[in-house]
Amino acid sequence: MDIRSQVSMVFHLDKCIGCHTCSIACKNIWTDRKGAEYMWWNNVETKPGTGYPTKWEDQEIYKGGWEKNGDSVSLKGAGKLKGLKNIFHNPNMPSLEDYYEPWAYRYTDLFEAPEGDDQPIGRAVSLITGEPIEIQAGPNWDDDLSGTPDYARQDVNFKHLSKAEQESMFQLERMTFHYLPRICNHCLNPACVGSCPSGALYKRGEDGVVLINQERCRAWRMCVTACPYKKSYYNWNTGKSEKCVLCYPRLESGQAPACMHSCVGRIRYLGVMLYDADRIEAVASCDEAELIDRQMEIYLDPFDPAVIKAAKENGISDSTIVAAQNSPVYKFVKKWRIALPLHPEFRTIPNLFYVLPLLPAMASVSEDGVYDSLSENLLSGVEKLRVPIRYLSSLFAAGNDNKIIEVFKRLHAVRVSRRDTTVKDVTETQLNKVMSEANMDIHEANEIFRLTSLATFEERFVVPAAHREEAIEMLENTGDVKGNTGFGFKMKPERGL
Amino acid sequence: MLNYLLFIALPYAALAVFIIGSIFRYRFMGFKVSSLSSQFLEGKNLFWGSQPFHWGMFFLFFGHLTAFLIPRAVIAWNGDPLRLIILEVTGFAFGLSALLGILLLIFRRLTNKRLQMVTNYMDVVVYIVLLVQITSGLWVAFFNRWGSSWFASTLTPYLRSIFSFDPQVDAVSMMPLSVQIHIVSAFSIIAIIPFTRFVHFLVYPVDYLWRRYQQVIWNWDRKDIRASRKHVYGERTKNN
């Protein structure tokens, strides 16, 4: 057993209102620079939709992630020989067109235009060439199912749905969508790290954040291909790749990452998970049907004395163990089992979990045209659900419908029990049936309700102390560097010749 | 006099600049060591330029290196005329592929507005020296044939004399102009490595072949802190 700690996340999809505040918070802090304008380390997609970059989920195009290879895994589109062979031209790398050409408007034209009969306009200019462009697309042009034939109907997950199921998703009465905010998953088996020929990418041992050493990156661009979530980006100006850093400077000072801090819907939770690093390979290479169950096994119970002992032996500090015990992620993922990873079949073992959106499933229209949002039978006939279960299982369960139904049962039970408490129109038999099917008691339902709806800042973000202050003293004699600006990288990020 | 300048002073100056400059850039300007790939901005033409250019250069470089390191083996191989012709034709083909590649790359850069935004004056220098180097090489190969044999008997001794700090320029000063241009431009390339994107071939990631796929880096070793074994006064712990 090799216990390590991992900062993990939960996003509650029923609560996301698709406001993009998270994306803007991230952009303002990290990617508002030349060469990074097109990057959205945090982006919010509408599902069904093609996402950003376009069709990122389609690994036939981008060849991201790992493939099962006997008892181990190998990279699909990168790796030792494949990577070095393709180093002069990487055939599976997305290019600017797959994202979008960033632009700004010439606002000064509006002010400086001479008086005349026509209204002046501020033309869009490319942030790359500075020339006027015709805007073709943006990173969220599939918002709220807009441009449906171009976007929603092209959704990559539809390949698992029958034609009839696909059609049903576009009928007015059955149409549904939900938002899918995405950041880097800080995976346990990161494909980006495995693919980097220069060894610039690494996972931090202390908290599992995956970073790119900007001084070692040589622009071989393999991580861009290898990350199946397309969360490593190439900065065309500096000639270095960049990715979500989980706001590690904020984490180290005990604050939540900016996207989470600013989240309007309060959908985001962050906490520590203890896991057994010895099992990573076995979990990543197990059969597709087992992927979720095996991933759940890798996370350990932070209250188990044996786990605590082994963690301490491995140098995990007491404050981190306490953080793991209070972790909201542990509760959602392991204790309550209502959060699933996105596309586990990419085999990177992602550490960002999604509480499934129940709303698109409920509110199916009954024969007589009435919306049925409360029924103990909601989940009795899967075909009655408003959203095809297959669609969600393709997103969150590698095609395993049962996993989705299990989660739905539990989420539904929480709702019915809350309705019983507040509206009081649920009969005892109805309640008991729903609760027993979900294998849940009223106490657990209340706990889930509390953390979902009423949680305070401190309950949503349990950031372990980083002990960075000790680290600095270990690395440097602080007296020697008194008066310096910092301990890290002090050069301007200028492009080389 | 000019011969001394071009074939003794230039090589030593070039090597000194190359060694000191590269170490400096790697050590203190790590952020600026990059291949500066432009595939993200334009990927289709890049394929037809970059692949033939790089593979051509790759094999030519190792061909030259072999002739420099083991000239006798090369001469022995060339003992049979058929094998000599195979070697020469292969070398020439790689030269042509590099030439076509670089021409396409130059064309691509000139015609694409996006690429002009990421082109600097040193890139122009790079293109010029590479063109001179490749064309002079092809010129030599075509008009002063069987270079793989005479290289070993005339140029290898010259290059070795440079590296053994006992420079002999007689042989090179008798060489035709095309060969001399090829030599001078080769040393110019070496000299400008630290100031151009050429640095990227010094960091070609061969170590990827034997490294583990996953990398985990601890900022400090928690176990050492917990056990306090290394807290010796006046001695710095080495945790990184």
Ligand code: SF4
């Ligand atoms: S999501 Fe992508 S970039 Fe992030 S750790 Fe996983 S493989 Fe790497």
Ligand code: SF4
């Ligand atoms: S800020 Fe929160 S609610 Fe708004 S889009 Fe982002 S994740 Fe959703």
